[in-house]
Amino acid sequence: MTENKVTQWYNEHVELEDKCLISGNLQYEITLHYIREAIASLQRPEDPAKGLHIADIGCGTGVYAIPLAQDGHRVSISDISSASANFAVQKAQAANLHFVTSSAFDARSLRSHSEIYKPNHYSLVLLPGPLYHILDEDERCDVLLSALEIVKPGGYVLAAFVTRNAHLRDIAVRDPGRLAREWGFYERYLRDGRYTRGGKAPMYHASLKEIRALVATARRKGQDKGIGSELGKLVSCEGFLGFQHASHLVELDEDAFARWREVVLGSAADEATLGAADHILAVIRRTS
Numbered sequence: 001m002t003e004n005k006v007t008q009w010y011n012e013h014v015e016l017e018d019k020c021l022i023s024g025n026l027q028y029e030i031t032l033h034y035i036r037e038a039i040a041s042l043q044r045p046e047d048p049a050k051g052l053h054i055a056d057i058g059c060g061t062g063v064y065a066i067p068l069a070q071d072g073h074r075v076s077i078s079d080i081s082s083a084s085a086n087f088a089v090q091k092a093q094a095a096n097l098h099f100v101t102s103s104a105f106d107a108r109s110l111r112s113h114s115e116i117y118k119p120n121h122y123s124l125v126l127l128p129g130p131l132y133h134i135l136d137e138d139e140r141c142d143v144l145l146s147a148l149e150i151v152k153p154g155g156y157v158l159a160a161f162v163t164r165n166a167h168l169r170d171i172a173v174r175d176p177g178r179l180a181r182e183w184g185f186y187e188r189y190l191r192d193g194r195y196t197r198g199g200k201a202p203m204y205h206a207s208l209k210e211i212r213a214l215v216a217t218a219r220r221k222g223q224d225k226g227i228g229s230e231l232g233k234l235v236s237c238e239g240f241l242g243f244q245h246a247s248h249l250v251e252l253d254e255d256a257f258a259r260w261r262e263v264v265l266g267s268a269a270d271e272a273t274l275g276a277a278d279h280i281l282a283v284i285r286r287t288s
């Protein structure tokens with residue numbers, strides 16, 4: 001039921017989702033910055049042009065996969081929504097690019113998809129979306145662990161989360177009376193982060209504490225399989241601005257936007273900034 005609603009939502013809103021992360025969007029630019037930072041740390045200085053093999057799980061319409069393929073990397077994509085994955089493939093083809101593999105499946109069954117599930121194989125695995133929608137904590141942990149299984153020692157898993165603060169800020173702006181009016185709902189929501197009502201896909205909104213606990217649990221479970229990992233950093237994808245303020249930057253020209261981007265990046269990984277995030281990116285390194 002839950003997964004059907006997620007698949008259905010993304011199959012029916014491909015173009016809307018594609019426009020969500022247009023260039024100039026701070027969340028997008030900051031995420032791409034940290035993806036490229038991880039890549040740069042993996043490339044040898046004498047051979048920076050050598051392409052890496054990257055898996056993008058929950059690729060959506062290819063907003064990260066396409067620029068990474070353009071940068072010369074080999075990218076394998078998958079998404080629970082076949083319409084999104086197909087859209088990504090078509091956009092890539094229109095730009096004369098191709099993905100190594102493209103498939104449509106639920107990230108929870110990654111281990112059953114041998115076209116992309118290749119243990120110790122990728123330099124970088126992206127999870128930019130599935131964890132927004134997996135409501136069960138054990139399942140979130142297993143998806144993260146399966147991503148760690150396919151990254152090479154030394155490589156990275158970058159996993160994105162939406163925060164509870166994001167939703168609370170949103171209702172504070174749009175409908176501040178709602179928290180008290182619907183306290184029966186919000187009391188539970190504040191405990192477990194499950195936003196499962198309304199017409200959209202059911203969502204899990206994380207807290208910082210839960211993100212840290214999830215990474216720590218995946219690390220412990222990984223150790224039992226000989227997989228060492230460590231949390232490199234957590235990054236606030238909207239920096240200290242938060243989503244509402246960050247959204248004004250979309251109107252700026254390239255130079256003016258770049259100035260903001262640089263200033264926001266200056267503290268995006270600071271502990272004090274994480275609470276302002278609507279989206280948090282966990283940069284996890286596989287150590288052995």
Ligand SMILES: C[S@@+](CC[C@H](N)C(=O)[O-])C[C@H]1O[C@@H](n2cnc3c(N)ncnc32)[C@H](O)[C@@H]1O
Nearest residue numbers: 010058059060079080081106107128129130133
């Ligand atoms: C908010 S969109 C983000 C898309 C894209 N990665 C981006 O950052 O713009 C979330 C994506 O995760 C995908 N997704 C959600 N649950 C998933 C799951 N269990 N397995 C695989 N993909 C999933 C959705 O279909 C959607 O494309």
